[in-house]
Amino acid sequence: MAKKLMKGNEALAEAAIRAGVKGYFGYPITPQSELLEYLSRELPQRGGAFLQAESEVAAINMVYGAAGAGERVMTSTSSPGFSLMQEGISYIACAELPCLLVNVMRGGPGLGTIQPSQGDYFQAVKGGGHGDYKLPVLAPNSVQEMAEFVYDGFDLADKYRNPVLILSDGALGQMMEAVEFPDYDIEAHKVDHSEWATRGRRKGHDHNVLTSLYIQPDKMEAINQHLQEKYQLIEAREVRFETIMTEDADFLLVAFGLSSRVAHKSVEMAREKGYKIGLLRPVTLFPFPSEILFQLAGQVRGMLVIEMNTGQMVEDVRLAVRGKVPVQFYGRQGGMIPQPDAILHEIEKYYTQRLAVEVD
Amino acid sequence: MAQLFPENLDDPYLYLAGDESHKCELIEEMNQVWRRPDSLIDTPMHYCPGCGHSVAHRLLMEVVEELDIVERTVGIAPVGCAVFAYNYLNVDMQEAAHGRAPAVATGIKRVLPDRILFTYQGDGDLAAIGTAETIHAVNRGEKMVIIFINNGIYGMTGGQMAPTTLEGAKTSTTIFGRDTSVHGHPLRIAEMIAPLPGAYYVTRQAVNTAKHVRKTKKALLNAFQYQIDGANGTCFVEIVSNCPSGWKMTPLESNELLEDEIFQFYKLGDLKLPGKE
Ligand SMILES: Cc1ncc(C[n+]2csc(CCOP(=O)(O)OP(=O)(O)O)c2C)c(N)n1
Ligand code: SF4
Ligand SMILES: [Mg+2]
Numbered sequence: 001m002a003k004k005l006m007k008g009n010e011a012l013a014e015a016a017i018r019a020g021v022k023g024y025f026g027y028p029i030t031p032q033s034e035l036l037e038y039l040s041r042e043l044p045q046r047g048g049a050f051l052q053a054e055s056e057v058a059a060i061n062m063v064y065g066a067a068g069a070g071e072r073v074m075t076s077t078s079s080p081g082f083s084l085m086q087e088g089i090s091y092i093a094c095a096e097l098p099c100l101l102v103n104v105m106r107g108g109p110g111l112g113t114i115q116p117s118q119g120d121y122f123q124a125v126k127g128g129g130h131g132d133y134k135l136p137v138l139a140p141n142s143v144q145e146m147a148e149f150v151y152d153g154f155d156l157a158d159k160y161r162n163p164v165l166i167l168s169d170g171a172l173g174q175m176m177e178a179v180e181f182p183d184y185d186i187e188a189h190k191v192d193h194s195e196w197a198t199r200g201r202r203k204g205h206d207h208n209v210l211t212s213l214y215i216q217p218d219k220m221e222a223i224n225q226h227l228q229e230k231y232q233l234i235e236a237r238e239v240r241f242e243t244i245m246t247e248d249a250d251f252l253l254v255a256f257g258l259s260s261r262v263a264h265k266s267v268e269m270a271r272e273k274g275y276k277i278g279l280l281r282p283v284t285l286f287p288f289p290s291e292i293l294f295q296l297a298g299q300v301r302g303m304l305v306i307e308m309n310t311g312q313m314v315e316d317v318r319l320a321v322r323g324k325v326p327v328q329f330y331g332r333q334g335g336m337i338p339q340p341d342a343i344l345h346e347i348e349k350y351y352t353q354r355l356a357v358e359v360d
Numbered sequence: 361m362a363q364l365f366p367e368n369l370d371d372p373y374l375y376l377a378g379d380e381s382h383k384c385e386l387i388e389e390m391n392q393v394w395r396r397p398d399s400l401i402d403t404p405m406h407y408c409p410g411c412g413h414s415v416a417h418r419l420l421m422e423v424v425e426e427l428d429i430v431e432r433t434v435g436i437a438p439v440g441c442a443v444f445a446y447n448y449l450n451v452d453m454q455e456a457a458h459g460r461a462p463a464v465a466t467g468i469k470r471v472l473p474d475r476i477l478f479t480y481q482g483d484g485d486l487a488a489i490g491t492a493e494t495i496h497a498v499n500r501g502e503k504m505v506i507i508f509i510n511n512g513i514y515g516m517t518g519g520q521m522a523p524t525t526l527e528g529a530k531t532s533t534t535i536f537g538r539d540t541s542v543h544g545h546p547l548r549i550a551e552m553i554a555p556l557p558g559a560y561y562v563t564r565q566a567v568n569t570a571k572h573v574r575k576t577k578k579a580l581l582n583a584f585q586y587q588i589d590g591a592n593g594t595c596f597v598e599i600v601s602n603c604p605s606g607w608k609m610t611p612l613e614s615n616e617l618l619e620d621e622i623f624q625f626y627k628l629g630d631l632k633l634p635g636k637e
Pocket of ligand 2: 406407408410411412413441511515516602603604605606
């Protein structure tokens, strides 16, 4: 298939249609509105239902209903809207309904800014709503991945009966890049959910009920344990990451999404100066690539985490390396994007300093 | 308050399997003129004695069976005393977050347009926290039946004021009576909804007397039949009900209060009939 120049948001929307999405429910918010607009135009003609909801609260509950009916459904929003969805996501996670969620992050807190940010990392990977639950979180760093991760996201959702989140940002959503849509056979990927889905009582069966209410504590504890077992399975099987120039690295950058693109550039600049810098880019934020980080901690002398927030993923990196090496942080906020030379400057702060200590 | 731990809640079907104690030996099958609908699961309900929820449940299943739509119907349970409605209604059901039932039903209807959808909601659920979802579902003319149990109080959480609580009524959060200058006014949400073009059929009924029960059944039959016929809009059936526990009175007193005061404010009857404005 020929490559096409598209915005990240539009590429994601187009991929959703090609992945066989049957229902989209959303509410306008910058910088993700192109996604909603694209689907409003395309989806009804291509076999799915599109509905502009009265709020993100309604949108996520429409997703709850439609996912509970066993259909492939999704919503998308940006940070303030994602906050509004948290109650619904918690219900969906407990009722174990497969669906795809997209958060095209903007700067916060509050109304914040419409510029890109990674300030919703904690909210995305630590549950976000009430209670103990987790979502697999995929973090694209290109328009191509904005599209590709949709297929993966839907399949993961079906496989684990769990909502899956694509955590992107305003820059990736708005930027135009060439994108190529992979071949995807919708029928071959279809999962039969009729055993649990509420589609009308099946002949000869009792009714299907979807709920997140288990009022007896022992029952609710059993549900919690079941969910945790599922998340552990996801952690064992679905970790995804990318390593860049880590083979001989003695210092490691860690960054996801848009930050990882900038960090990549900084790695190249550092290499030109002869510094042996590598980059680890988590692709799944949950499950987090802790294992590879722990391994690399045995090889490098330090790590620097780059984020577009005040330091969120850095906590998970520190947990992963378990004190083996110092983990530093550099971030920009409020819609500001870290610049490659500023990152290089940070690298030099720690890298050359440590070299000097070694020479002593 | 609603009994949250009835002994058999673990498995409501226990009562279905093999237990024939509810069958009357004196009446031959051919002479039987009254029986419970098969889709009403045969188990003691958690509702307080005299509570209108149980009657409404029964009518609902009678209607779904009589219209032969058991296998096409999907219901949404609210957060409120009827949160366990799915323990009694043997149709496919989803339990929604507080107030969001119309959005949940919308989601299902939009991806499965040939299914018959209903929500079952209390007044806190529908007329307070879920007001936006209610109004907008009706305004879009979502093809579903909204069953609204208005008992003028938050039953499940222990009898706090609801938006529908009458002026002067004492509740656990208005211990000196509802003062409209402080607590706002009782909300007649059916009257708000009826003028919306998306509202197809809006009616207000009750289940406190045999006569009212018959009328409510007719209203539910109409509402579901309209949806089956593809009516272009939402059917809204309000049932003005009681909450003896929350109102702190006997079931009999609560029924008297309905007749003496509550129906004066919430007038029974049709607010909108198809084809008539
Ligand atoms: C988001 C949220 N807020 C509050 C509650 C607590 N809560 C449970 S039921 C209820 C009120 C229910 O009242 P109503 O809808 O009138 O139903 P009834 O019990 O009277 O039938 C409230 C406030 C909740 N479960 N979720
Ligand atoms: S609505 Fe009132 S009477 Fe009915 S079950 Fe709830 S608390 Fe009891
Ligand atoms: Mg109530």
